[in-house]
Amino acid sequence: MICFTIPGEPTGKARARVTKYGxxxxxxxxxxxxxxxEMFAITYPNHKPFEGMxxxxxxxxxxxxxxxxxxxxxxxxxNIIRPTKKPDADNILKIIADSLNKVAYKDDSQxxxxxxxxKFTDGKPFTEVKIMDVSAKEAAK
Numbered sequence: 472m473i474c475f476t477i478p479g480e481p482t483g484k485a486r487a488r489v490t491k492y493g494x495x496x497x498x499x500x501x502x503x504x505x506x507x508x509e510m511f512a513i514t515y516p517n518h519k520p521f522e523g524m525x526x527x528x529x530x531x532x533x534x535x536x537x538x539x540x541x542x543x544x545x546x547x548x549x550n551i552i553r554p555t556k557k558p559d560a561d562n563i564l565k566i567i568a569d570s571l572n573k574v575a576y577k578d579d580s581q582x583x584x585x586x587x588x589x590k591f592t593d594g595k596p597f598t599e600v601k602i603m604d605v606s607a608k609e610a611a612k
Contacts, residue, residue: 473575475514477507477567477598481531481589483558484566500566507570507600521576521604526584528601531563532592547591554589563587567600575602 482503487494511518533554535547546552564587568579576582583605 472603474601477510480596481598483562504570524583524605525576525581526603526605529587530599531589532597534596535591548593560587
């Protein structure tokens with residue numbers, strides 16, 4: 472199993488933009504994908520991409536909004552309430568999975584299982600990613 476942390480507010484993958492000059496990926500998406508790759512490379516400099524099935528666990532920790540009341544902040548701190556704001560969970564998964572292509576695994580089609588949770592933190596926001604190599608026996612469960 473490999474585990475690494477991405478500092479900063481969790482970000483989702485934005486759609487490609489189409490203009491009269493062509494299609495481009497928004498700068499925020501490109502920057503976050505680069506950050507994900509860099510944090511992985513710093514944590515696992517000699518990692519060879521997994522070749523088999525993998526499972527991914529993602530915990531996305533968001534800042535508690537300053538506008539929340541004391542009671543709501545306390546509920547957020549203890550995960551009684553969770554972030555229901557953007558980015559969507561599927562977009563968080565997409566940006567991380569796409570970023571790790573050819574780095575953590577050969578292709579994100581190898582991902583056979585995902586757990587993703589959005590939570591609040593009273594500290595600095597971050598995203599924790601765990602990737603596990605899964606045997607065929609475990610994948611059948």
